[in-house]
Amino acid sequence: MANSTALPLVLLAEQFAKLPGIGMKSAQRLAYHVMSMTEEEVQAFADALINARSNVKCCSECQNLTESELCAICSDDLRDHSTICVVESPKDIAAFERTNEYKGVYHVLHGLISPLDGITPDKIRIKELLSRIGRNDTKEVIMATNPTVEGEATAMYISKLLKPLGVKVTRLAFGLPIGGTLEYADEVTLFKALENRSEI
Amino acid sequence: MANSTALPLVLLAEQFAKLPGIGMKSAQRLAYHVMSMTEEEVQAFADALINARSNVKCCSECQNLTESELCAICSDDLRDHSTICVVESPKDIAAFERTNEYKGVYHVLHGLISPLDGITPDKIRIKELLSRIGRNDTKEVIMATNPTVEGEATAMYISKLLKPLGVKVTRLAFGLPIGGTLEYADEVTLFKALENRSEI
Numbered sequence: 001m002a003n004s005t006a007l008p009l010v011l012l013a014e015q016f017a018k019l020p021g022i023g024m025k026s027a028q029r030l031a032y033h034v035m036s037m038t039e040e041e042v043q044a045f046a047d048a049l050i051n052a053r054s055n056v057k058c059c060s061e062c063q064n065l066t067e068s069e070l071c072a073i074c075s076d077d078l079r080d081h082s083t084i085c086v087v088e089s090p091k092d093i094a095a096f097e098r099t100n101e102y103k104g105v106y107h108v109l110h111g112l113i114s115p116l117d118g119i120t121p122d123k124i125r126i127k128e129l130l131s132r133i134g135r136n137d138t139k140e141v142i143m144a145t146n147p148t149v150e151g152e153a154t155a156m157y158i159s160k161l162l163k164p165l166g167v168k169v170t171r172l173a174f175g176l177p178i179g180g181t182l183e184y185a186d187e188v189t190l191f192k193a194l195e196n197r198s199e200i
Numbered sequence: 201m202a203n204s205t206a207l208p209l210v211l212l213a214e215q216f217a218k219l220p221g222i223g224m225k226s227a228q229r230l231a232y233h234v235m236s237m238t239e240e241e242v243q244a245f246a247d248a249l250i251n252a253r254s255n256v257k258c259c260s261e262c263q264n265l266t267e268s269e270l271c272a273i274c275s276d277d278l279r280d281h282s283t284i285c286v287v288e289s290p291k292d293i294a295a296f297e298r299t300n301e302y303k304g305v306y307h308v309l310h311g312l313i314s315p316l317d318g319i320t321p322d323k324i325r326i327k328e329l330l331s332r333i334g335r336n337d338t339k340e341v342i343m344a345t346n347p348t349v350e351g352e353a354t355a356m357y358i359s360k361l362l363k364p365l366g367v368k369v370t371r372l373a374f375g376l377p378i379g380g381t382l383e384y385a386d387e388v389t390l391f392k393a394l395e396n397r398s399e400i
Binding site for chain 2: 005006007008009011012014015018019020021026028029030031032033034035037039041042043044045046047048049050051052053054055056065066067071089090091093094
């Protein structure tokens with residue numbers, strides 16, 4: 001912002017610009033918007049920020065974000081604790097929960113193996129997954145990382161660690177998205193859809 | 201977010217979603233991002249919010265946002281205080297300042313007349329502009345509201361109020377934007393460009 005702008009507004013815009021997907025222009029717009037909010041609304045926003053950061057921690061079992069020691073899913077006896085769905089981040093859990101179909105539990109890795117970015121297997125929550133499988137009677141581990149290079153590599157790495165333990169390791173199916181059209185499907189997706197075709 | 205998500209995170213996402221241009225999906229992503237920030241970073245963000253809202257007020261002269269009684273522009277003796285550029289919002293001042301060409305002062309209306317939205321002339325800072333012109337030796341008032349229906353109506357309304365006071369009232373020029381092409385210019389812009397053509 002030009003130096004015609006009040007300093008606290010410039011500083012606030014810089015804070016907004018640090019957030020992912022918000023450029024300097026949007027950040028300025030948001031900073032000006034804050035000026036049109038009431039003091040109470042701004043206080044509520046600031047409190048929500050601090051409250052979320054300080055009161056939310058990782059579930060001791062599945063590493064999902066939670067307020068208590070165990071998350072709502074891990075402490076639910078109606079869920080199938082012998083099936084663990086391994087995801088990259090907590091927001092992936094919300095996606096699975098929206099399907100209303102999955103009844104097992106989860107394990108959040110908080111990242112994917114990516115040696116080029118300095119993320120080695122010890123930087124993500126793999127040892128927590130192994131110790132969990134050692135403690136419990138796990139029947140199946142579903143690798144639900146994204147179908148990217150890092151996602152595939154992480155799924156392969158973990159499945160190699162788990163196979164000797166006698167645990168069934170599965171991977172999500174890849175194919176055409178429902179509602180998608182052949183015309184817009186990329187070659188790899190189409191190849192996967194062809195390869196994994198099933199009899200009707 | 202699904203009820204698998206910790207409540208403080210849901211509340212934070214709701215706060216983000218109240219900001220303009222941020223939908224529920226982006227708001228959730230931002231809330232998860234806050235969890236990856238350090239406690240100090242989150243505290244700095246919250247402080248910036250409260251600090252901006254409580255320490256920034258309107259300049260008593262031009263209604264621009266400032267930390268002090270008079271803004272940096274109004275308290276600058278090198279500026280031409282007899283020329284007032286009337287804009288809709290404080291961010292328009294930043295745009296004019298970036299040109300490095302305008303040496304006069306500003307007046308921020310904090311809105312445009314829009315009877316359908318309940319914004320009547322008394323809801324925006326028109327009386328502050330009139331009292332300012334009464335107090336000072338104003339030579340020219342430049343109406344720099346946006347070329348929208350509301351912007352044009354506001355410019356016309358204010359110019360009718362100012363004319364009896366013997367003040368010269370001007371309007372920004374409309375025409376082709378520099379770097380634009382005829383092909384993509386809309387009819388109204390092209391008509392304005394033709395109407396206001398100048399000899400070369």
